[in-house]
Amino acid sequence: MIAYGKQLISQEDVAAVERALLSDFLTCGPEVEAFETEIAARTGAKHAIAACNATAALHLAVMAGGVKRGERVLTSPNTFLASANCVAYAGAIPDFVDINTASGNMDPKELECRWKPDTTAVIAVDFAGQAANMPEIAAIARRNGALVIEDAAHSVGGALFHEGAFHQIGGHPWADITIFSFHPVKTLTTGEGGMLLTSNDEIAARARRLRTHGMERNAGLFQGFGVESGPLAEVGPWVYEMQDLGYNYRITDLQCALGRAQLGRLDSFLDRRRSIVAEYNAAFDGLPWLRTPRLEREEERESTSWHLYSTWMDFEWLGRSRTAVMAELRDKEVGSQVLYIPVYLQPWYRRTYGYKPGYCPRAEALYAGALSLPLYPGMTDRDVKTVIEAVLQLATNRVC
Numbered sequence: 001m002i003a004y005g006k007q008l009i010s011q012e013d014v015a016a017v018e019r020a021l022l023s024d025f026l027t028c029g030p031e032v033e034a035f036e037t038e039i040a041a042r043t044g045a046k047h048a049i050a051a052c053n054a055t056a057a058l059h060l061a062v063m064a065g066g067v068k069r070g071e072r073v074l075t076s077p078n079t080f081l082a083s084a085n086c087v088a089y090a091g092a093i094p095d096f097v098d099i100n101t102a103s104g105n106m107d108p109k110e111l112e113c114r115w116k117p118d119t120t121a122v123i124a125v126d127f128a129g130q131a132a133n134m135p136e137i138a139a140i141a142r143r144n145g146a147l148v149i150e151d152a153a154h155s156v157g158g159a160l161f162h163e164g165a166f167h168q169i170g171g172h173p174w175a176d177i178t179i180f181s182f183h184p185v186k187t188l189t190t191g192e193g194g195m196l197l198t199s200n201d202e203i204a205a206r207a208r209r210l211r212t213h214g215m216e217r218n219a220g221l222f223q224g225f226g227v228e229s230g231p232l233a234e235v236g237p238w239v240y241e242m243q244d245l246g247y248n249y250r251i252t253d254l255q256c257a258l259g260r261a262q263l264g265r266l267d268s269f270l271d272r273r274r275s276i277v278a279e280y281n282a283a284f285d286g287l288p289w290l291r292t293p294r295l296e297r298e299e300e301r302e303s304t305s306w307h308l309y310s311t312w313m314d315f316e317w318l319g320r321s322r323t324a325v326m327a328e329l330r331d332k333e334v335g336s337q338v339l340y341i342p343v344y345l346q347p348w349y350r351r352t353y354g355y356k357p358g359y360c361p362r363a364e365a366l367y368a369g370a371l372s373l374p375l376y377p378g379m380t381d382r383d384v385k386t387v388i389e390a391v392l393q394l395a396t397n398r399v400c
């Protein structure tokens, strides 16, 4: 079976994890710091803070970014639940901005329309690996004094093109905080894992504290326990202070050892993804019933990380349901996946915030025809051919 997405693990990865496993540190050790340093260097972010998954990193971003209970945070409906759930964790209100149909990313014009006086942050999502229009989104947010978070779970290793230059995702100036995911279907894996990137020193310090129970160990920043003298006031080397209510969102050294080994091959992973995308496009361009992924900025063809090959299919034209089409593909060993159900349609979101179908019509229209085809660096040429043949066969079996 050819899955829609999958990790690529080498002997190098296995050896790196084995070394970490036999070292003195399984967690809180040098692999975590080294992974953070290497991701910071690659992206150009001043700070990189690794977390146990991207959902935790998003929660840290919302908290460290200062989003308060009752405030409104605008995100894309065309995303995984985590981009909006992190807002609800903080007691704030997740709200949704309709998308650009071509890219599946938040449309800046719609962002302007959905803005309300209580909006204090935006979480843009780089759908399928293509960067959202961060310069325009940041301009709108900053004009309103709002925080900008980029959920770059799909775009690890990618770059955004703006005014004649490429800017690494995670290091460019149009996001205050960027989040990466290292789940196995993403472009680089640690099993479970995520990273928060920022160039803001205060946000970084808060995120680090919140990752470990809100504990501060730097004596220079202590606030004291309310006792002036005696043993309770002694500031010995054992003292830590809990200054905020944090969590245990740490990642292990085993995972970061894997991440570092993977990072060394990230460019080769991305090259393979791009060449598969080019092969698919050549085979599928011009079909009346299948829309290949579109770029908002053509310059990004070689800088987009292509987490997904997300097509839009006209199931009505094909004369059968998406379920039937997926079953036909599965019969030929071709996996596929539907990404995404607009988040606000989820029962919990409708019940909690009163959202109704029709709130973001373009996201709903995209969902109606969405089908992601297999895309991962371990695909063989034979696999790619199998997928292309199975997809082209769908039209031959058209039911009129």
Ligand SMILES: *Cc1c(COP(=O)(O)O)cnc(C)c1O
Residues within 6 Å of the ligand: 053, 054, 055, 056, 079, 080, 082, 083, 125, 151, 153, 154, 181, 182, 183, 192, 193, 194
């Ligand atoms: C995968 C994903 C996440 C969450 O990542 P985890 O590491 O699984 O928590 C968040 N946002 C988007 C857009 C994702 O695709």
